[in-house]
Amino acid sequence: MKYKIIDLFSGAGGLTLGFTDPRFCGGFECIYSIDNDSAAVKTHNANFGEHSLCTNIEDWLAKKPVIPETDLVIGGPPCQGFSLLNKKRHGDERRVLWEPFMDVVEQSKAKIFVIENVDGLLKSAEFDKIQKRAQKNGFTVQAGILNSANYGAPQTRRRTIIVGWKSNSILHPISFPPQQTHSAPDTSDNLPDWLTVHRAIGDLPEPVGTEIRKCNPPLDLHFGRNPTPMSLERYKTIPPGGNRFDLQKNAPHITPQCWIRKKSGGTDLFGRLWWNRPSVTIRTEFFKPEKGRYLHPEKHRPITHREAARLMGFPDDFIFYGSKTEIARQIGNAVPPPLAGAIAREIKAVLDASQIAVA
Structure with missing residues (x-):
């Protein structure tokens, strides 16, 4: 059995790939995804099946669509509103796109959600709001800043990862942060060195x-x-x-x-x-x-x-798929699949344990 995921603000699908590809984790299938970048949607459809929709998420929700039930909702609401590179980030409307994300979490009856964003999110007022809303709806929340190099990507990309799970559906807490697979050279932990x-x-x-x-x-x-x-x-x-x-x-x-x-x-x-x-x-x-x-x-x-x-x-x-510029944007905006895979493995472990306990 494969666990179902919905990927929001999916881009090319770096998160989806980490969850669905056996080279990273496997055991999941993407049943729906949304992004407003048409080239990224074409890329996602080519790699994961024809179930990615090109639309603005708020316009889509305003039409009151039938949202399929799923095990997880994953995604990276646009990060520019939190980025230190955005000098006008105060009041940026992109700061609140986590709200429709959480709408989908609730309407899909997801047991788990994963949000990826820039490291600045963790110290923002928006993180506090995300946490409060999730807890109000029965989710336990863990969050931290992860370095993708610690999980097998040859890149020192630091990102905030927020994981929430419903304790009445998930019998064991999700291990967070995920277990590292690599570490910086000269670190005495017996892990392989960062990929170069x-x-x-x-x-x-x-x-x-x-x-x-x-x-x-x-x-x-x-x-x-x-x-x-x-x-x-x-x-x-x-x-x-x-x-x-x-x-x-x-x-x-x-x-x-x-x-x-x-x-x-x-x-x-x-x-x-x-x-x-x-x-x-x-x-x-x-x-x-x-x-x-x-x-x-x-x-x-x-x-x-x-x-x-x-x-x-x-x-x-x-x-x-796309032009040179469109593909560059898809690459630069992606979640490194090895990092996504590390998160996916921890989630799969608790989902498997919950299934065994129910059986």
């Missing part, structure tokens, strides 16, 4: 062309860009592990004046990834080195879409 950038992308050849290629993965998304001579010259000045400060030191004549005037902050801008570490957080514009530490560890170029997908933890056989 080299292990994730070191086998890939040089990218070809600048467009999505009509060939088998992984090379379909392994394409480059056409940098200007100025950009290429800038890339060449960045040493292994370096960043914009090295550009300023080595080639001030081609360093943007705004960076020269800004003496502090932004240490990842125009930075190179390290071969022997996990990557930094992969965001939606990973193909722009001016946005973060997205230069290849040694080549004079930013990372490719395939490299970004691997650093997120997506297997090569996961199918992405």
Whole structure:
């Protein structure tokens, strides 16, 4: 028997993949998902079956749809309202999209819910509201900030995870945080070291062309860009592990004046990834080195879409649909499937135990 999940704000389906794919957990099936990004919905349908709907969740709920009963509701309400990158986050309407999420939890009679968001959510007033509403409806809530590198993703992505379960349906508490599968080097816990950038992308050849290629993965998304001579010259000045400060030191004549005037902050801008570490957080514009530490560890170029997908933890056989920009957005907004799988394994264990007890 497979447990049923509804994925809200599903994007490409990183959370769904972690729950449904045996390489991460398995034992779950997605029966419904919603997102307002049409390309992401096409991706989700291609990988998990034709049950993803492209719509605004509040418009959808206003039509009073018949919501199927499910075991879990999972999802990541848009995080920009909590992000420190959003300087106008106070009053951002995206802060309250957890409310329709909880509406679906209640109407679907879900026993468990999982919310993923940026680390800033945990210290926000919104988290307190989520917790109070969940507790009012009979849920026990656990929450914390998890680092995806601790769960087998080659990326140090820190995210708030909130897990709630109904104690009258789930006989045992869900173990939280999930048991780590990896740890930082030199940690005396006998776990394997964090996966590195080299292990994730070191086998890939040089990218070809600048467009999505009509060939088998992984090379379909392994394409480059056409940098200007100025950009290429800038890339060449960045040493292994370096960043914009090295550009300023080595080639001030081609360093943007705004960076020269800004003496502090932004240490990842125009930075190179390290071969022997996990990557930094992969965001939606990973193909722009001016946005973060997205230069290849040694080549004079930013990372490719395939490299970004691997650093997120997506297997090569996961199918992405859309334009270059749309696929980049799907990758950068995703939950790393290995992290999702770790959460799924803990949930499956208590669901299995509850089924055995009932039988």
